[in-house]
Ligand SMILES: Nc1nc2c(ncn2[C@@H]2O[C@H](COP(=O)(O)OP(=O)(O)OP(=O)(O)O)[C@@H](O)[C@H]2O)c(=O)[nH]1
């Protein structure tokens with residue numbers, strides 16, 4: 001799990017501070033004061049007996065255009081690749097793979113099954129077959145350019161192997177798709193991304209309205225929390241009335257701390273306070289949920305840039321991951337969205353949601369190829385466990401074979 005995230009760096013300092021934050025006498029429900037920005041912290045136990053904390057920050061007047069920058073020393077950075085792919089070949093996890101295959105059922109039905117029907121019914125490779133393949137790939141949302149490249153690779157394979165067996169085409173298409181996905185992972189390894197040696201790892205989720213940002217952030221919070229990290233959720237969506245409570249529900253489900261201000265506050269101010277709080281309390285991971293915005297709304301994109309700037313001023317290097325959440329059911333428009341978000345805020349990772357609800361799962365391959373940005377997560381349902389760490393072999397395996405995708 002979370003193979004792209006380097007392992008925890010426990011220090012005596014971290015342990016003692018985290019413990020004192022979680023296990024202080026304040027468990028009794030007493031109100032505590034933690035600093036100038038925080039008015040109160042209500043601490044409660046959830047159903048599983050874990051201690052949880054909802055931090056309600058004071059609603060200040062309108063935030064300054066650019067909150068003052070406190071002198072901070074630049075944290076030393078680990079230059080080792082953050083998002084390294086697993087070095088060893090993972091064991092086959094047949095149950096999990098078939099579950100993914102089931103969740104990708106709509107794409108499998110309309111793409112893989114059709115592909116098989118087409119190829120198994122053919123005796124030889126001819127022009128008409130290539131035309132049918134082209135239609136199939138485009139229908140699965142692979143996009144025109146990607147489709148042409150895949151077909152070229154298939155033609156070359158046929159030529160190279162000097163065969164007339166249409167089943168060779170299946171392998172060629174499958175391999176080319178896998179190649180796109182693994183290449184994006186490789187690009188990320190070479191990118192200058194680093195987890196800070198000291199201080200929290202900050203992820204900011206961005207994307208258009210309703211794509212699944214809050215849900216995804218909530219699910220990621222649980223992943224980190226279950227892996228033993230201390231997590232702070234930050235509700236920087238102050239635009240939509242229900243956004244804060246939606247995030248709090250996710251937080252409460254797993255005893256995860258949520259920091260929020262009143263609706264209508266400046267999101268940059270929320271983030272500014274949250275960064276200070278996260279550093280003071282020594283959180284391992286900070287997850288920032290932002291308001292949905294159309295990539296075409298210039299002023300809202302500017303607001304997003306400002307949130308990012310403020311974050312970086314308070315905590316140099318943050319955010320360490322700008323996670324663009326894309327709704328897989330939106331098809332080719334997702335690519336246009338991704339390009340503009342990437343240009344505006346430097347997207348470093350992708351989460352593709354609602355793959356369970358689309359027959360056009362080819363978008364995963366196309367978006368990864370067009371953007372050169374790796375996919376970190378895929379959403380295959382609305383439940384907590386329905387967010388999966390993305391693994392290119394696993395995805396292609398589930399799509400084509402209902403298995404692991406590794407031809408061993
Ligand atoms: N089927 C399915 N539904 C999902 C998935 N991810 C999110 N959703 C649903 O999508 C809807 C919108 O999710 P939100 O997390 O509120 O989306 P958002 O991007 O935060 O929305 P805004 O903040 O309004 O921009 C909710 O009903 C989620 O349950 C997924 O992987 N599969």
Ligand SMILES: [Mg+2]
Nearest residue numbers: 213214237243
């Ligand atoms: Mg939201």
